[in-house]
Amino acid sequence: xxxxxxxxxxxxxxxxxxxxxxxxxxxxxxxxxxxxxxxxxxxxxxxxxxxxxxxxxxxxxxxxxxxxxxxxxxxxxxxxxxxxxxxxxxxxxxxxxxxxxxxxxxxxxxxxxxxxxxxxxxxxxxxxxxxxxxxxxxxxxxxxxxxxxxxxxxxxxxxxxxxxxxxxxxxxxxxxxxxxxxxxxxxxxxxxxxxxxxxxxxxxxxxxxxxxxxxxxxxxxxxxxxxxxxxxxxxxxxxxxxxxxxxxxxxxxxxxxx
Numbered sequence: 262x263x264x265x266x267x268x269x270x271x272x273x274x275x276x277x278x279x280x281x282x283x284x285x286x287x288x289x290x291x292x293x294x295x296x297x298x299x300x301x302x303x304x305x306x307x308x309x310x311x312x313x314x315x316x317x318x319x320x321x322x323x324x325x326x327x328x329x330x331x332x333x334x335x336x337x338x339x340x341x342x343x344x345x346x347x348x349x350x351x352x353x354x355x356x357x358x359x360x361x362x363x364x365x366x367x368x369x370x371x372x373x374x375x376x377x378x379x380x381x382x383x384x385x386x387x388x389x390x391x392x393x394x395x396x397x398x399x400x401x402x403x404x405x406x407x408x409x410x411x412x413x414x415x416x417x418x419x420x421x422x423x424x425x426x427x428x429x430x431x432x433x434x435x436x437x438x439x440x441x442x443x444x445x446x447x448x449x450x451x452x453x454x455x456x457x458x459x460x461x462x463x464x465x466x467x468x469x470x471x472x473x474x475x476x477x478x479x480x481x482x483x484x485x486x487x488x489x490x491x492x493x494x495x496x497x498x499x500x501x502x503x504x505x506x507x508x509x510x511x512x513x514x515x516x517x518x519x
Contacts, residue, residue: 338507371433371506375424375461379501380468382413384480385455385492386443402483403491405454407440412476413458414438420470422460424503428452431506448508455492464497471495 367373386392387403395403414432417425425432430447437446444451460467471477484493 333509337509371424371431374503374505376500376502377423377461378464378497378499379422379459379461380417380464380471381494381496381498381501382417382458382471383455383492383494384409384413384458387489387491391490402489404443405445405456405491407438407445408476409480410438410445410456410458412474412480413471416470416474416477417458417460417462417467419474420460420462420467422462422467424461426459426503428457429504430508431503433506435510459498459501459503461501461503468495468497 384405386405392400392403410427414425414427427436427438427445427447430436430450436448439446441451444453445456446452480491481493483489484491
């Protein structure tokens with residue numbers, strides 16, 4: 262009976278046929294999925310690395326974030342120009358009235374550049390050798406905190422500053438100064454110390470306001486103490502430039518839970 266013409270194929274040959282069929286179907290499918298993933302990754306990354314290597318130093322982190330922020334600023338500026346161009350083309354009295362109101366509010370909102378005499382203040386951590394000699398708790402006195410930066414900025418506003426910048430970034434009403442490890446974040450971008458604060462205004466009035474501020478006085482006393490030696494420097498300058506704010510203007514806020 263071994264020569265029966267209708268003898269069923271062996272199990273081995275059946276498995277081989279199924280494997281061949283699976284490869285014919287599966288291989289193009291896998292290639293198609295991988296190609297789709299490459300396309301999605303390219304679109305989402307917008308030219309950046311979705312899986313960057315480990316950052317080895319703070320300068321790399323802050324530099325990368327600042328570059329990303331600068332790229333977004335350029336996109337915002339281009340969009341604003343396009344909106345302004347299209348608005349100018351609208352021949353409507355209501356639109357023109359709103360545009361005049363917007364133009365009047367641009368300066369107080371920080372959307373107009375300022376330059377003139379002013380002051381530059383620099384805050385920095387104590388020297389590294391002092392930080393290494395003390396414990397974590399004592400080191401709090403030897404490093405700059407967000408409240409130190411905020412106190413200086415508030416004193417400058419009270420002194421009649423027309424415009425203030427931190428690390429070259431224009432300070433507006435919605436600017437948040439957030440401490441993040443050994444950096445501060447402005448508009449979501451981390452900046453390492455030393456922290457440079459500049460203000461456009463009457464140098465004498467600005468200096469007087471700084472001298473009269475009780476919180477800043479404590480900081481300056483600690484800067485003069487050789488056991489602490491936290492960084493402080495203030496200079497009157499004949500020309501300070503505060504660029505117009507060019508970041509995002511959307512407001513985000515919490516909502517109460519119903």
